[in-house]
Amino acid sequence: MLNNINTDEERREHALQALRSSDEIRDEVLRKFVRLASQTLAIPGSFVSIVDDEMQYIRAAHNFNLKQSSRQDSLCRHVVDGNGVVIVADTHLDPRFAEHPLIIGAPYIRFYAGVALKNREGVRLGTLCVTDTSPQAFSAAQLNTLQLLATLVMSFLEAWHSAGFIDPVTDLPNRQRLIRDLQYLAEAGDTTRRRLVLIDCIDMPRAYELARSMGMGPVESLLGDMATLIPLRLRLTPGDMLYTVATGRFALLTRADGPLNASWVVSRLAGISADLEEGLSVALTTHSGEAEFIAGEVAAQEVLRRAVSALHEAIGLGVPSLPFSEVSDTQRTRDFRLMNDLTVALRENIGLYLVYQPKVRLQDGMPVGLEALIRWRHPTRGELSPAAFIPLAEQTELLGEVTAWVINSVILRLTALRNSPIQLPITINVSVRDFSQKVFADQLESRMIKAGLSTALLGIECLETERIIESSAALQGLEMLKLKGFGISLDDFGTGYSNVSYLRRMPLDVIKLDRSLISDLSVDTASRVIVRSIITMLKELDYVVLAEGVESEEDATALLDYGCDLAQGYFYSKPLAGEALNSWLSWKLRDRG
Numbered sequence: 001m002l003n004n005i006n007t008d009e010e011r012r013e014h015a016l017q018a019l020r021s022s023d024e025i026r027d028e029v030l031r032k033f034v035r036l037a038s039q040t041l042a043i044p045g046s047f048v049s050i051v052d053d054e055m056q057y058i059r060a061a062h063n064f065n066l067k068q069s070s071r072q073d074s075l076c077r078h079v080v081d082g083n084g085v086v087i088v089a090d091t092h093l094d095p096r097f098a099e100h101p102l103i104i105g106a107p108y109i110r111f112y113a114g115v116a117l118k119n120r121e122g123v124r125l126g127t128l129c130v131t132d133t134s135p136q137a138f139s140a141a142q143l144n145t146l147q148l149l150a151t152l153v154m155s156f157l158e159a160w161h162s163a164g165f166i167d168p169v170t171d172l173p174n175r176q177r178l179i180r181d182l183q184y185l186a187e188a189g190d191t192t193r194r195r196l197v198l199i200d201c202i203d204m205p206r207a208y209e210l211a212r213s214m215g216m217g218p219v220e221s222l223l224g225d226m227a228t229l230i231p232l233r234l235r236l237t238p239g240d241m242l243y244t245v246a247t248g249r250f251a252l253l254t255r256a257d258g259p260l261n262a263s264w265v266v267s268r269l270a271g272i273s274a275d276l277e278e279g280l281s282v283a284l285t286t287h288s289g290e291a292e293f294i295a296g297e298v299a300a301q302e303v304l305r306r307a308v309s310a311l312h313e314a315i316g317l318g319v320p321s322l323p324f325s326e327v328s329d330t331q332r333t334r335d336f337r338l339m340n341d342l343t344v345a346l347r348e349n350i351g352l353y354l355v356y357q358p359k360v361r362l363q364d365g366m367p368v369g370l371e372a373l374i375r376w377r378h379p380t381r382g383e384l385s386p387a388a389f390i391p392l393a394e395q396t397e398l399l400g401e402v403t404a405w406v407i408n409s410v411i412l413r414l415t416a417l418r419n420s421p422i423q424l425p426i427t428i429n430v431s432v433r434d435f436s437q438k439v440f441a442d443q444l445e446s447r448m449i450k451a452g453l454s455t456a457l458l459g460i461e462c463l464e465t466e467r468i469i470e471s472s473a474a475l476q477g478l479e480m481l482k483l484k485g486f487g488i489s490l491d492d493f494g495t496g497y498s499n500v501s502y503l504r505r506m507p508l509d510v511i512k513l514d515r516s517l518i519s520d521l522s523v524d525t526a527s528r529v530i531v532r533s534i535i536t537m538l539k540e541l542d543y544v545v546l547a548e549g550v551e552s553e554e555d556a557t558a559l560l561d562y563g564c565d566l567a568q569g570y571f572y573s574k575p576l577a578g579e580a581l582n583s584w585l586s587w588k589l590r591d592r593g
Helices: 009-020 024-041 074-080 140-165 175-189 205-212 216-234 262-268 300-317 327-348 386-393 398-416 440-450 467-470 472-483 525-540 553-562 577-586
Strands: 045-051 055-061 068-070 087-088 111-116 124-132 195-201 241-246 250-257 274-278 280-283 289-296 321-323 353-359 366-378 382-384 426-429 460-464 485-491 509-512 544-548 567-569
Touching: 009 045, 009 124, 009 140, 009 175, 024 045, 024 055, 024 124, 024 140, 045 074, 074 087, 074 111, 074 124, 087 140, 087 353, 111 140, 124 140, 140 175, 175 241, 175 250, 175 300, 195 262, 195 300, 205 216, 216 241, 216 250, 216 262, 262 289, 262 321, 289 300, 300 321, 300 327, 300 460, 327 366, 327 398, 353 398, 353 577, 366 386, 366 398, 366 567, 366 577, 382 386, 386 398, 398 426, 398 440, 398 460, 426 485, 440 472, 460 472, 467 472, 472 485, 509 525, 525 544, 525 553
Parallel strands: 289 321, 366 426, 426 460, 460 485, 485 509, 509 544, 544 567
Antiparallel strands: 045 055, 045 124, 055 068, 087 111, 111 124, 195 250, 195 289, 241 250, 274 280, 353 366, 353 567, 366 382
């Protein structure tokens, strides 16, 4: 604010910097004030100036052609340094000004009346003045009017500064003020290494839930309480600045050689709680991220972005605090751009395509199904496997769009090959998030019926066993798919969460053994014992067992001996697309009756 600056030199400097910098909306209002002053007092020239320790800045003027001057050459310094009022009826007759450069030269001031722009503490920050190139008399009534207008101008400036730079809930400087302060440091040529620490105390979804249940009043009380508690806990010094940059999120600007880093801040705020209302408090979980910088070397917005990047990295990793990492940030930027590119690829159907890996019956080597696998021919990064973009899509809403694209592409193939001798069932990989939706099974069935296809031609492969068994919605989703005739497969069995007793809760048809179980069959006795035991157990539970990653005839023979039903892998075929797939199927199925 423009107050509380009487004994705080840094706050005073920030206030002066805000006032002397250009702001078109603010300055347009000031121009209306100076026109009003001229019209009301019948004096042609008028202006508003801001006076600091070195310069005078004209922020708005009417019939007065001066932008700035040194403080020494400023007539207004006599107002600021004196009693707050200076009236000179004829500057040529005043020994202080007779030889003054602004009197004997442009703008040729012959008459001058100025009153101070004072804040509530009486600190003089500038002046409101009227001038003429001819001598003038100036009555007590005119002086009262000029002082009244100066009071209105100062009230407007305080309101402008509060509205633009103060968070109304916490009464702390806001994000705009932080950006401006960082810009001021750069403009002043500040070379001190500084640190910006972002502090996250309450996540937005939680704030919204509190507002829904209790209204905004208690939530604002909580935020105000946090704004009071944080500086007390951190023991901020006069050189430290605390800002509110978002709901429940604060920023601390400090020197890099000081103790206030992200880790220390989190440790000091451990166990903090804030009051919602009398008798009701909320425990807060704090995360923090920091970025060090020299103002002249890094743009203000970039400093804030780096601190935000570090904070979000800490939140995403579930750790209390992290400093900004150039390497991690570069990777996140690449990931973000890749997801933007994926959005375009899905929307315009460019670059994405499917390959299909055959599933072969071990007993006779005949293909009995296909697994659809998505690929992406990226315009600049070349061929991308699912591992390059699916994990990123899982963190966004894009995963559902990817699933929809795959389903659409598979249905198009099944439709095109209706009644063809090379038509085989196709399985697709679907995330728990997708099939947990109540409408997923119904909508998928409707798509198949509309295309004139049996649901038995489309199978669902799922991962994330632990998430499935812990989610009633996921289990219900699988049950609905099974009831509608879709085959259900569990992918990558043998890695991660593979508790067989829990699998009985899932409506599965096929269990796929992960390639890591198969890779050492031909060279490792222990692997053979483990695989044989797993297959025996799964067969006793009436599952169809499919082995992934079969690379040799020895592996295929061993799996057949162990009772495995199906296999897929490069020994039979790599994933194929388009005509290559159709040709391979025509060759393999040529003798099928």
